[in-house]
Every structure is written in structure tokens, then in C-alpha cells.
């Protein structure tokens with residue numbers, strides 16, 4: 001399904017940050033946008049910025065709330081799964097409960113959304129899905145001990161779905177941002193190279209949705225540096241990342 005054929009888009013995780021900016025950008029581009037997250041007050045305030053935006057609350061860890069939301073959304077063309085959670089951790093903080101929380105929201109939460117959405121799209125033989133992962137999924141990184149593995153899992157999941165739906169009218173895209181200034185990164189006390197605003201991120205995402213390639217990644221230079229490092233033998237990539245992030249991450 002191409003961008004121009006998409007009329008109605010459901011963005012989950014749109015009460016702040018990248019999802020909010022993306023909802024506003026897509027609404028401005030004439031799309032009908034439904035935004036979801038847990039914070040109803042924030043969602044409501046965003047709907048007041050555009051006639052093209054409506055909301056329904058969803059907790060991605062609660063399949064009942066997803067089912068209820070979907071019942072109210074007819075003629076859905078596209079789903080963009082942005083909901084995510086991050087807590088900075090190094091090896092000294094490693095904690096199985098934190099690991100589980102990251103997986104419950106970022107990975108299982110995405111599966112909880114994709115299950116009913118893909119069932120509907122398969123029935124209609126058309127649809128578009130984009131999942132926000134991260135460049136942190138390319139290679140293990142300091143401070144991303146539990147977060148990074150969730151993002152690697154999402155990239156792998158999207159790759160597999162893109163293969164299965166290849167040559168059909170169900171399009172799968174993965175979005176891998178670098179650092180974006182949002183409440184999620186505001187907690188970081190380390191230097192975040194090439195950080196961009198949510199509005200800049202939204203602009204890159206809309207461009208990528210229009211282009212239609214499998215991966216949407218930005219800022220391009222930052223992403224390609226990380227991608228190149230991730231392709232090196234581990235004997236080089238691990239000391240290189242250690243050196244580059246020492247005292248920063």
C-alpha cells in the first residue's frame with residue numbers, strides 16, 4: 001500500500017515526542033489520524049490542534065484496551081507503532097524486572113498491537129504497518145542494556161514480516177531513529193550526538209513513508225556510522241564503541 005492510498009492512520013504512542021509530532025505532520029498532510037497512548041489528557045490536548053486528529057486511549061500491555069480501541073476504528077489503512085519505554089542501564093544496574101518491563105512494553109506491546117491489526121489487514125488483503133525501533137537495535141550499546149535488545153527484536157520482527165508480506169499489498173516498514181529530544185531522552189545525562197527535534201524526526205518519517213523503502217532511518221550520517229560499526233568484526237566493534245562512548249555514555 002502506497003502513501004497516497006493511505007487515508008486513515010492509527011498512531012500508538014502519540015501522547016508526546018515523536019508520535020505526537022508525527023501525528024501533527026500527517027494531519028497537516030491531509031491524513032485522518034487516530035492517536036493512542038495511556039494519557040488521555042495529553043491525547044485530548046493534541047486533538048485540539050487539528051480537525052484531522054481524534055483519539056482513543058490504549059495501553060499496549062492490555063490486549064482488552066487494544067480490542068476496544070480497534071472496535072471503534074473503521075476503514076483503517078495504516079498503523080504506526082511508536083509506544084515505547086526506555087530506562088538507561090549499565091551492567092552494574094542489570095535487573096531482570098527492568099528487562100521484563102522493557103520487553104513487556106516495547107516487544108510484547110508491539111505484538112499485542114500487530115496481532116489484531118495484521119488479522120484485519122490480511123482479511124482486507126491490504127494495509128500498511130510501520131514500527132518504531134531504534135539504531136540502538138543495530139549493536140549492543142552502553143546504557144541500553146535492556147532497551148537495545150527490545151529494539152533488535154523489533155527490527156528482526158519487521159524484517160521477517162516484510163519477507164512474508166513481500167509481493168502483497170501489505171507493506172511493512174521499520175523506523176530507526178538516532179537521538180531525538182523527547183521525554184524519553186530527557187532523562188539521559190550523557191552526550192547524545194546529532195540529536196534532532198521531534199518535528200525534524202517527523203519530517204524524516206513522512207519522507208520515508210512517501211519513499212516506501214523498508215527502513216526509515218535518521219539522521220542519516222549517524223545511522224550509517226552505527227550501521228557500519230555494527231558490521232565490523234566484534235574484535236573491532238566492541239573496543240571501538242567502548243572508546244567512542246567512554247565518559248559520554
Ligand SMILES: NC(=O)c1ccc[n+]([C@@H]2O[C@H](COP(=O)([O-])OP(=O)(O)OC[C@H]3O[C@@H](n4cnc5c(N)ncnc54)[C@H](OP(=O)(O)O)[C@@H]3O)[C@@H](O)[C@H]2O)c1
Pocket residue numbers: 012013014015016017018019036037038039040042058059060061082083084085086105109132133134135176177178179180181182183184185
Ligand atoms: N527519542 C529518541 O531518541 C528515540 C530514538 C530511537 C527510538 N525511539 C523510539 O521512539 C518511540 C517514541 O519515543 P519518544 O522518544 O517519542 O518518547 P516519548 O515522548 O516518551 O513517547 C513514548 C510514547 O509511548 C507511549 N507509551 C509508553 N508506554 C505505553 C503503553 N504501555 N501503552 C501505550 N502507550 C505507551 C507514551 O504515552 P503514555 O505514557 O501516555 O502512555 C508516549 O506517547 C519509542 O518507541 C522509542 O523507543 C526514540
